[in-house]
Amino acid sequence: MIKASVIGGTGYMGFELLRILSRHPKVELCEVTSRSSAGKKIAQVYPALGRIIDKEYVPEIAHPEESDVVFVAAPHGSSMEIVPSLLSAGCRVIDLSGDYRLGNAMEYERWYGKRHTDPANLSKAVYGLTELNRNEIKHAQLVANPGCYPTGALLALIPLAWSNAISGDVIIDSKSGTSGAGATPGEFTHHPAVAANVMPYKVGTHRHLPEIENVLRQISSKVGEVSFTPHLVPIVRGIQTSCYVRISPDADFEGIMKHYHVFAENNKFVRLVDGVPRxxxxxxSNYCDVALMRVSRSLVSAFSAIDNLCKGGSGQAVxxxxxxxxxxxxxxxxxxxLGV
Ligand SMILES: NC(=O)c1ccc[n+]([C@@H]2O[C@H](COP(=O)([O-])OP(=O)(O)OC[C@H]3O[C@@H](n4cnc5c(N)ncnc54)[C@H](OP(=O)(O)O)[C@@H]3O)[C@@H](O)[C@H]2O)c1
Known part of the structure; x- marks a missing residue:
């Protein structure tokens, strides 16, 4: 059995991890932390886990050496304070925050507005988009689990980038449920602010933009400027992404579609759907549904749908x-x- 612990077990990512790990046939749950709910039963905070997990939160991991893997589901900035000691204790670590996703400390400082305190491990971390980096993930001690938006956008765009047909700008438009903002209530996630609204935010400045750009540029030098606009919509879970991409007018659409078919065939959790993903x-679920449509000779639209808490975070971590x-x-x- 794999002994797994979770840091940040009262957050939405933490809950989703516990929901999945409690049914995982090869996992034994060790320690689950929360500083604010230490001593409380997990099921008191999340009644959905009643009769399923009979454990209490602890304030911090007391015995890291007893865990084979630790999931760190804490906010960015705090992960990089926690991860080094876990690695030193010999654990393998899957960090769900943005602390280890960007290539270097300078880029981190630019997008996250703070100095990276663990640059040595930042350069060793493997970017955990499973469908892209499976071979490196196998041997990694530290996996930087991707952001929710990059997961949806990249799974929609990677086969297109592989086809080498992109010949210009990539415009990414994502709509997310409010659980993406975590469990702490905020001005923009307050019910009256979102319930009858579709709200673009952090236009051109969202921290997930460099994650998406880095991967696309590694695959294809023909990717032009990348624009990413996230929106909040009045749902709890889910991200629907629509990408508008210029391709060369003489691109062979059937050839591009072959890349999508192969990608879906080789990756259990990527499903190529007819029409648009729902x-x-x-x-x-941990599935990402994807579709591609040609809208004119030189424009295609790529779509994806994911559950931000599952494939966009905890499911992908598992x-x-x-x-x-x-x-x-x-x-x-x-x-x-769920289907309906
Ligand atoms: N929500 C999503 O859709 C999503 C998707 C992908 C990735 N992520 C990332 O996953 C991480 C967790 O997200 P979330 O949505 O679950 O956030 P959240 O609901 O705000 O939960 C954060 C959790 O971290 C704990 N925590 C806060 N500060 C801590 C610290 N300094 N040390 C240890 N634990 C601390 C909190 O509990 P205590 O304060 O009680 O300790 C809480 O359990 C974030 O980095 C987020 O960006 C989120």
């Missing part, structure tokens, strides 16, 4: 754990979406 099909420990990638992750 959020209800993926909510509660998928990465499965890869790291040599299990079938889908172990514990086979639930279908």
């Amino acid at each position: 959020l209800p099909s993926v909510i509660g 998928q990465n754990m499965n890869v790291m420990f040599g299990l079938d990638e889908s172990t514990g992750l086979e639930s279908p979406g």
Whole structure:
């Protein structure tokens, strides 16, 4: 059995991790932290886990050496304070924050507005988009789990980038449910602010933009400027992404579609759908539904739908754990979406 601990077990990512890990046949749950709820039963905070997990939160991991893997589901900025000691204790770490996703400390400082305090491990971390970096993830001691928006955008765009057909700017428009902002209530996630609204935010400045750009540029030198506009919509879970991309007018669309078919065939959690992806099909699951449409000779639209808490975070983290420990990638992750 894999001994797994969770830091940040009262957050939305923490809850989703516990929901998935509690049914994982190869995982034994060790310590689950929360500083504010230490001593409380997990099921007191999340009644959905009543009769399923009978454990109390602890304020911090007391015995890191007893865990094979630790999921760090804390806010960015705090992860990089926690991760070094876990690595020194010999744990493998999957960090769900943005602290280890960007290539270097300078880029981190530019986008996150603070100095990186663990640059040595930053350069060793493997970017955990499973479908892209499976071989590196297998041997990694530290995996930087991708952001929720980059997961949806990249799974929609990677086959297009591989086809080498992109010949200009990439415009990414994502709509997210409010659970993406975490469990702490905020001005913009307050019910009256979102309930009858579709709200663009952090236009051109969102921290997930460099993550998306870095990956696309590694794959294709023909990617022009990348624009990313996230929106909040009045749902709890889910991200629907629409990408508008210029391709060369003589691009062979059938050839591009072949890349999408191969990508979906090789990756259990990527499903190529007819029409447009529907959020209800993926909510509660680790699937990412993807579609591509040609809208004119030189424009295509790529779409994806994911559950931000699952494939966009905790589900993908467990998928990465499965890869790291040599299990079938889908172990514990086979639930279908809710569907309706
Ligand atoms: N929500 C999403 O859709 C999503 C998707 C992908 C990635 N992420 C990332 O995953 C991480 C967690 O997100 P979330 O949405 O679950 O946030 P959240 O709901 O705000 O939860 C944060 C958790 O971290 C704990 N925490 C806060 N400060 C801490 C510290 N200094 N040391 C240790 N624990 C601390 C909190 O509990 P206590 O304060 O009680 O300790 C809480 O359990 C974030 O970095 C986020 O960016 C989120």
